[in-house]
Amino acid sequence: MEQPLSAAARAELLNGLPALLLPWYDTNKRDLPWRENRDPYRVLVSELMLQQTRVEAVREHYVRFLRELPDVQALAACPEDKLFKLWEGLGYYSRARNLQRAAQAICEHGFPQTAEGLKKLPGVGEYTAGAVASIAFEQPSPAVDGNVVRVLSRYLGDARPAAELRKTLAVELAPAYPAGRCGDFTQSLMELGATVCVPSSPLCLTCPLLGGCRTKSDALPLPEKKPERRKERVTLLLFRAGERVALCRRESGVLRGMYAFYTEERALTEGEIARRLAAAGASDAQIGLPTAHRHVFTHIEWEMRAYPVSCGGREAEIAAAFGVTFYPLAKVREELSLPSAYRWALRLFGDRAGAD
Ligand code: SF4
Known part of the structure; x- marks a missing residue:
C-alpha cells in the first residue's frame, strides 16, 4: 500500500469526484422507482426501507407502500396492522414504526429541510439525514454509508476502520458537493458502490475513478471483526x-x-x-x-x-x-x-x- 495522502491531496481527489462521477451516473444509473421524482416523503421512505435491505427486495415493497400510503398524512394515520403488513418481508420492523412516528412529527411541524433538522426525526441518523437533505432538498450534506466508505477507502487508499472513516469522510466530502447536483452526487457515490465498486471483485476496468484510484482491488476496506451473535x-x-x-x-x-x-x-x-x-x-x-x-x-x-x-x-x-x-x-x-x-x-x- 502507498503512503497515506496529505490532507491537501485528499481534498483534491475528493473535490474532483463530481466531475468524474456525474457523467458516469447520468448514463449508467439504474431505473429505480424512488428515482422517479424527489418528493421528500418518497425519498425518506426509500432511504428507511433501504437500510440493511437489498435494492431488489425493496423495489416491489416500495411501489406497493407508496400506492397504499401516497403521502405523509396517509402514513401518519395508517393503522399499525396495515403498516406492518405493508412492511412484511423487509424485516427490522422498528424502521416501520419509526417511519410512521416521523410522518406524524412532519404532519405536526412540517418537513425539515436540513440534515440537522432531519436528524431529529425518529429513526433518522447521520446517513439518512444526509441522503434526504441532499436528494430531496439539494443541500451539500454528505451521506456516508457502508457503500461510500468502501468506494472511498479504496479510492484514497485509506485503511482506517470503517467507523472512523465514516466520520472523517462525512466532514471531508461536504466541500465537494456541486451546487445544483447535490442529490445526484450522493446517488452517484451510492450507485458506484452498488454496481461497480462492489464488496469483492470490483469491476475496476469499467470504473470512472480508475485513473486516480490508489487500490484498484478489493484489498480495502480491511475486514472488521464482527461481534458474535x-x-x-x-x-x-x-x-x-x-x-x-x-x-x-x-x-x-x-x-x-x-x-x-x-x-x-x-x-x-x-x-x-x-x-x-x-x-x-x-x-x-x-x-x-x-x-x-x-x-x-x-x-x-x-x-x-x-x-x-x-x-x-x-x-x-x-x-x-x-x-x-x-x-x-x-x-x-x-x-x-x-x-x-x-x-x-x-x-x-x-x-x-x-x-x-
Ligand atoms: S478502481 Fe476499482 S477499487 Fe477503485 S474505486 Fe473503482 S471499482 Fe473501486
Whole structure:
C-alpha cells in the first residue's frame, strides 16, 4: 500500500469526484422507482426501507407502500396492522414504526429541510439525514454509508476502520458537493458502490475513478471483526383449534409489538409443556412432534423448536392461560403481518389446520 495522502491531496481527489462521477451516473444509473421524482416523503421512505435491505427486495415493497400510503398524512394515520403488513418481508420492523412516528412529527411541524433538522426525526441518523437533505432538498450534506466508505477507502487508499472513516469522510466530502447536483452526487457515490465498486471483485476496468484510484482491488476496506451473535434456545407452541390458530403480541425483546406464536425464550421439554397445559385446565390437549428451525437476527440467533398443540376443545382455557387469541388460519396467512421468524411455522398447519 502507498503512503497515506496529505490532507491537501485528499481534498483534491475528493473535490474532483463530481466531475468524474456525474457523467458516469447520468448514463449508467439504474431505473429505480424512488428515482422517479424527489418528493421528500418518497425519498425518506426509500432511504428507511433501504437500510440493511437489498435494492431488489425493496423495489416491489416500495411501489406497493407508496400506492397504499401516497403521502405523509396517509402514513401518519395508517393503522399499525396495515403498516406492518405493508412492511412484511423487509424485516427490522422498528424502521416501520419509526417511519410512521416521523410522518406524524412532519404532519405536526412540517418537513425539515436540513440534515440537522432531519436528524431529529425518529429513526433518522447521520446517513439518512444526509441522503434526504441532499436528494430531496439539494443541500451539500454528505451521506456516508457502508457503500461510500468502501468506494472511498479504496479510492484514497485509506485503511482506517470503517467507523472512523465514516466520520472523517462525512466532514471531508461536504466541500465537494456541486451546487445544483447535490442529490445526484450522493446517488452517484451510492450507485458506484452498488454496481461497480462492489464488496469483492470490483469491476475496476469499467470504473470512472480508475485513473486516480490508489487500490484498484478489493484489498480495502480491511475486514472488521464482527461481534458474535448470542444464541438463544426458543420454544414455540402452535396452538390450533380446527381452522383457527393462536397468536399473541410480543411484549418485549426482539419483534416487540409484533404478532407471534406463543414463545418461551428457553427450551421447554414436552413434560413441561404438558404440565403447563394441565395447569391451564387443558390436559386433553395433544402435543405433536416438534420441528426445529433457526432464525438469525442481527445480534441474536434463535434455535427454535415448534410444538403443534391441538386444543382438544380447551381453546378458551388456553387463550386465558397463555395470553393468546385465536384467528382463522386464512386471516393469519393473508391479512396479519407475521414476521419471518414465525411465518415459516405456518406451513406446519398444512392447508387445513386440522381437527382440534
Ligand atoms: S478502481 Fe476499482 S477499487 Fe477503485 S474505486 Fe473503482 S471499482 Fe473501486
